[in-house]
Amino acid sequence: MTIAEVGRARLRKEDAHLITGRSRYTDNMTLPGMLHLAMVRSPFAHAKITSIDASAAKSSPGVVAVLTGADVAAQQGSLPNAWPITPEQKAPAHPAIAVDAVAFAGEVVACIIARSAAAARDAVELVDVSYEELPVVLDLEEALKDEVLAHPDLGTNKSATWIFDSGEAGTGKAISEALEGAEVLIERTFYQQRLIPAFMEPRSTVVDPTGEQITVWSATQIPHILRLMLALTLGIPESKVRVIAPDVGGGFGGKLQVTPEEAITVLAARHTGKPCKYTETRSESLMAAHHGRAQVQKVKLSATKEGIVTGLDVHLLADMGAYLGLVTSGVPILGAFMYNSIYKFPAYRFECTNLFTNKAWTDAYRGAGRPEATFAIERLMDELAVELGIDPLEVRKKNWITHEEFPFTTVAGLEYDSGNYEAATAKAVELFGYDELRAEQALRREANDPVQLGIGISTFTEMCGLAPSRVLGALSYAAGGWEHAQVRVLPTGNIEVVTGSSAHGQGHETAWSQLVADRLGVPFENVEVLHGDTQTSQRGLDTYGSRSLTVGGMAVLAAADKVIEKAKVVAAHMMEASEEDIEFTEGKFSVKGTDQSTALGEIAFAAFSAHNLPDGFEPNLDSDATFDPQNFSFPHGTHLAAMEVDTETGQVTIRKYVCVDDVGVVVNPLIVEGQVHGGLAQGIAQALYEEAVHDDAGTLVTGSFVDYLVPSAPDLPHFTTARTETPSTTNQLGAKGVGEAGTIASTPAIVNGVLDAVRHLGVTDIKMPCTPSRVWAALEEAKTTGGVQ
């Protein structure tokens, strides 16, 4: 009897090479005759380029060429935005190398091509660029006024306005009714600070132009999309481009992009006819790779005196930064469907204005739109609880969808297939020791303890998969949301799984091996997972949006099922039985009611030798499948944080963190836990530590890790993670996404906890990140305004 692979906490097979230095990142690539690039970047956030004198750089030792925007204007095209959210959406042209003007500090104005990285770097200093500085617009409220324009040619800072109205959509009532008749109205403004994805491996690209195809190695999450987009942007036939994503050291959405630097490396390689490499420095990465979040949320929530929510009105200002990247404009829209979260709101309206500013452009960052939405609603649920003087858990219970009510069509128009919020919450409350901590909180308040205790609650759900294709089409996203897989049976019976998902730390090699080992009844070790090369994995839509298992993994299972069907035909032929009589269990094909059987390996060899196959049977068992789910998957969970606030210093400490996530059926609990831990760290980072700060001129002040504070292990508590398992009904395994769960839920849990600790002292809000100085300032202000209610 073999042990079921699905559900088994296997160590990740890819870790052996990743953690012993046998990895191959893009920057490890060295090709004969390879040249090195360095970028000259604008120090100004907004300026006209009046002239560029590259003569000194060109004659610097080792320099082969210098490319300016003018040099490549005819070839470079405009970098793609794949999500025009409205037909009228405005967007500036986005050249990889700026031609006439720059719109953020860090934008590339020239590229040095040299024989060594050091020679390229030295020559950067020698390029003399004359700028005429222009006024900058950095703040969203300022941008809205259209007084200073990020792109004067555009005539406005407004890129697009996108509205969802449940009254008009027929998914609920009109919001106006709810707001007018409100017994309780909570009105708040929340600031989602700008964040930097801060993946561990900086971006890097190597391009070899010397073969029939241009080969591009890149530290990307999206080799397939990159291939298509590079071809379209640079006017190269798609068939002439091969993209390889070798080992990739994290992405978090930050490598879900078609970057100027990738395009420039292709241009440089074509210009010189030689392989070219560009690897950014950490400073460049922080300054010029896309950022995330950066929204102002003006929200109104109406409710009855009993705490039943009657309506939610959301007005969003979303910072695009200087350009529209691949999905920049769509990120707030991904949030639009999640503001109602796990709740049954009768009326909902969402309006978002996408605005340009003179900062690095924003785009997908872990959770993309959904963390922002969840933060706002979970903060509001706490505010409602305070307003009514009831327990915040109670308010949530009054409003959430109960488990009997699934499938449930929400006021935002999504159909949630399954969920059990009661079960997850009950488990979390028990693990947390909710009542004991509430009792301790009361004691500390009474004793006026300098260290106060707060309890932060957050429940969440999200839409994962970024599938179905037709829904994405309805939202004007340019691509689909399917995924492709191929399962190949080698003559020895070993299996190769080719996946269109592109792992960059998630553990697909292990999880996909488990899936296939189970389905085909072969040992885990006999399965090899291949990915990240458009020549091997020809079709795919890559990895983002917690989609890999629920979409890509299901394609793998579908392909494996086809292998079984093919093998049955051969097995029947070999054992002289009819196909209907062949049964497949644990890797063996047997004839019903007999002890006759044959193993997959024997069938594979028979198919390979092809000496004796049924007439017309193609001599192999290999199978392809493409899976396009009918619906998103909707993981959910309840997170509880016990927060200590030192009222003397404002220092915040996480004393206890409990999360119960429901990600449906789990293939590998260890990987799920890893995803949750990493997600929690990033969500906690938004709540307490990280913020991209610019000065008045638009220069990034948090330009290194000295100032952009990414927490590390000692800053995080021991996490208590647990699960409930409510299978998804939208895929055959019952799995749901897990990659973004921790990030989405933890930010509001932490901030709610901080506020709960100091609310009795008169503090009602603290902007993220809740730094000690901000917490202390809030306490001081509450003292002077006598804010204690």
Next chain:
Amino acid sequence: MIPSAFDYAAPATVAEALGVLADAGDDVKLLAGGQSLIPVMKLRLADPAMVVDLGRIGELSGVRDDGDALLIGAMTTHHQIATDPLIAEHVPLLAKAAATVADPQVRHRGTFGGALVHADPAGDMPAPVLAADATFILAGPNGERRVAAADFFQGYFTTAVDDGEILTHVRVPKYAGWGAHYEKFTRVAQQWSIVAVAAMVRVDGGTIAEVRIGLTNMASTPLRATAVEQALVGAPLTRESIATASAHAAEGTDPASDLNGDAAYRRHLAEVLTKRAVIAAAGL
């Protein structure tokens, strides 16, 4: 992150190093652990024509008993300071402060002397050394000179070390029978001090007999919290008297404002952290 090209020398003795310095002109930098110098060179905020590596000069490393004081070599690493038995016995304040510097990797490379000459206002070693009333021994073209800690730190990243000079040793008096504590305030575990307080206290029969307090990052140089020291000497050893005295901690300070907090917040922190540091040093 590639620095500009530079020449490199690795002398084996202090005398040899002084010779190299004398020949090299003014565009030269000494390299100790490189934990501050190399980052600024990689960012091209510094581009010396020559780097003189002190790493091969054995005489600059280690801690020696020197009668009523310890003699600490400039190239002694933070890790050595944090774990050295002589320091633990006679000036534990230094060990406690060194243990808060960065992470194990940085503590194994970064040096005591490098940190002191670098004189980062947020650096953790200057304030304890100032509180301990150490003496700096500098070797130069005209021989050796000694500088008191009070005169050593002259401004933002500026010390009494002249061009052509090398800090060879720091002489730190022994503090037998004193309690010590370094109270460092940061937002994340691995960070320079937002504010920190170094305190040494000698208690005699229920009263505070002697006290020395150094403040980190409350001005462009480390400072002594003189007003607090004065208020504490002879005061009863109680939390109340320490709290009252600590209210003077921000007097005479001039802290910067940055992303971690403005000057008012730092002044407030100085008071709270001084109270905590003294309480801990006194073993209350």
